Amino acid sequence: MNPDPGPRPRGRPRAVDGDQVLAAVLGVFWEKGLSGASLDELAAAAGVSRPSLYAALGDKRAMYLAAVDRVGDVVAAEISATFVADRPLAIALAGFFDAAITAYVAGAAPRGCLIMCTAPAEALSEPLVGNALARVIASIDAGFEQRYRLATSRGELDSARDPALLAQQTTAILQSLALRARAGTAESALRSLATASVGLLLAG
Amino acid sequence: MNPDPGPRPRGRPRAVDGDQVLAAVLGVFWEKGLSGASLDELAAAAGVSRPSLYAALGDKRAMYLAAVDRVGDVVAAEISATFVADRPLAIALAGFFDAAITAYVAGAAPRGCLIMCTAPAEALSEPLVGNALARVIASIDAGFEQRYRLATSRGELDSARDPALLAQQTTAILQSLALRARAGTAESALRSLATASVGLLLAG
Numbered sequence: 001m002n003p004d005p006g007p008r009p010r011g012r013p014r015a016v017d018g019d020q021v022l023a024a025v026l027g028v029f030w031e032k033g034l035s036g037a038s039l040d041e042l043a044a045a046a047g048v049s050r051p052s053l054y055a056a057l058g059d060k061r062a063m064y065l066a067a068v069d070r071v072g073d074v075v076a077a078e079i080s081a082t083f084v085a086d087r088p089l090a091i092a093l094a095g096f097f098d099a100a101i102t103a104y105v106a107g108a109a110p111r112g113c114l115i116m117c118t119a120p121a122e123a124l125s126e127p128l129v130g131n132a133l134a135r136v137i138a139s140i141d142a143g144f145e146q147r148y149r150l151a152t153s154r155g156e157l158d159s160a161r162d163p164a165l166l167a168q169q170t171t172a173i174l175q176s177l178a179l180r181a182r183a184g185t186a187e188s189a190l191r192s193l194a195t196a197s198v199g200l201l202l203a204g
Numbered sequence: 205m206n207p208d209p210g211p212r213p214r215g216r217p218r219a220v221d222g223d224q225v226l227a228a229v230l231g232v233f234w235e236k237g238l239s240g241a242s243l244d245e246l247a248a249a250a251g252v253s254r255p256s257l258y259a260a261l262g263d264k265r266a267m268y269l270a271a272v273d274r275v276g277d278v279v280a281a282e283i284s285a286t287f288v289a290d291r292p293l294a295i296a297l298a299g300f301f302d303a304a305i306t307a308y309v310a311g312a313a314p315r316g317c318l319i320m321c322t323a324p325a326e327a328l329s330e331p332l333v334g335n336a337l338a339r340v341i342a343s344i345d346a347g348f349e350q351r352y353r354l355a356t357s358r359g360e361l362d363s364a365r366d367p368a369l370l371a372q373q374t375t376a377i378l379q380s381l382a383l384r385a386r387a388g389t390a391e392s393a394l395r396s397l398a399t400a401s402v403g404l405l406l407a408g
């Protein structure tokens with residue numbers, strides 16, 4: 001954005017790449033949530049000083065909200081992938097759940113979804129976190145609903161089905177997979193639940 | 205348990221009723237989670253000193269786990285209520301979701317489920333919390349599965365349906381209602397999702 005920021009004033013924190021720092025701190029929030037993550041852990045994960053971290057991303061809450069936004073973008077991109085031409089609805093939905101489970105069980109200990117597993121705990125004491133959680137849930141619902149409307153127009157889905165409610169039920173399966181992964185459910189059991197749920201959602 | 209504990213040693217915290225204290229601190233954990241709740245808030249909610257609180261329930265983690273156990277018992281009792289004789293499966297399931305939603309939206313701000321909304325955040329950094337979360341999810345799944353097996357034996361449910369997977373999908377709807385309530389979804393929207401989901405689960 002600014003290729004020549006000029007000489008750095010002495011005593012100011014060294015400028016760091018906000019995107020890289022965000023990627024680094026995201027893992028700490030994913031594992032520990034907002035309250036559970038300390039500034040020292042966040043700075044250590046990013047490999048920068050606390051003042052540099054603060055300068056790049058703001059306070060801990062602002063960092064957490066930026067992490068939620070980033071994960072929300074990834075989920076939105078995965079839902080967009082279910083719109084790829086010529087993929088039948090059942091295949092697209094199964095692919096979505098597969099990608100989600102793969103993300104949920106990645107890492108040393110399966111962490112589920114950063115948003116669904118850590119934002120609810122803070123949603124009441126931190127209204128901005130509650131708003132972000134509501135926004136992400138609504139966005140996932142809306143993405144699925146749009147895909148179901150397309151399916152209805154293509155004749156892939158019975159026109160008597162309510163796309164909005166079906167979308168919320170699809171999100172419910174996703175949320176359950178996230179919570180179950182976090183609770184240590186075996187990956188094979190998560191995949192069985194996902195497969196059975198594609199059948200339930202599209203046959204109901 | 206012990207009607208005559210004898211004279212209380214001086215300097216020791218005053219003995220308090222553990223059950224009453226647990227009921228009082230449960231609301232704090234429900235709103236703020238384990239990391240977010242401070243010992244001062246917990247003691248203030250219970251109306252006792254921090255040493256008395258500690259003597260009654262142990263440290264903060266032990267208090268939180270006791271709160272999870274208590275809520276788990278309530279959920280198990282609600283599932284048992286779906287077994288009441290002569291209640292058709294659809295009515296029983298609708299009644300279960302209705303009671304859950306009523307609990308989720310009670311209070312000044314809708315709080316969802318203490319377990320599903322606050323335990324996941326701590327599940328990785330506090331293995332005992334992770335175990336408790338897994339135990340409660342498994343117990344809810346098992347309760348629904350037992351009810352579905354009864355339904356199959358009564359001819360209320362197609363014997364081709366897998367009771368274990370159907371139970372997990374039922375828990376998924378419950379988890380979603382909890383997260384959505386916590387995110388501020390209107391009660392009427394929660395009830396619409398529950399009603400539609402009884403239809404989906406039992407018709408699928």
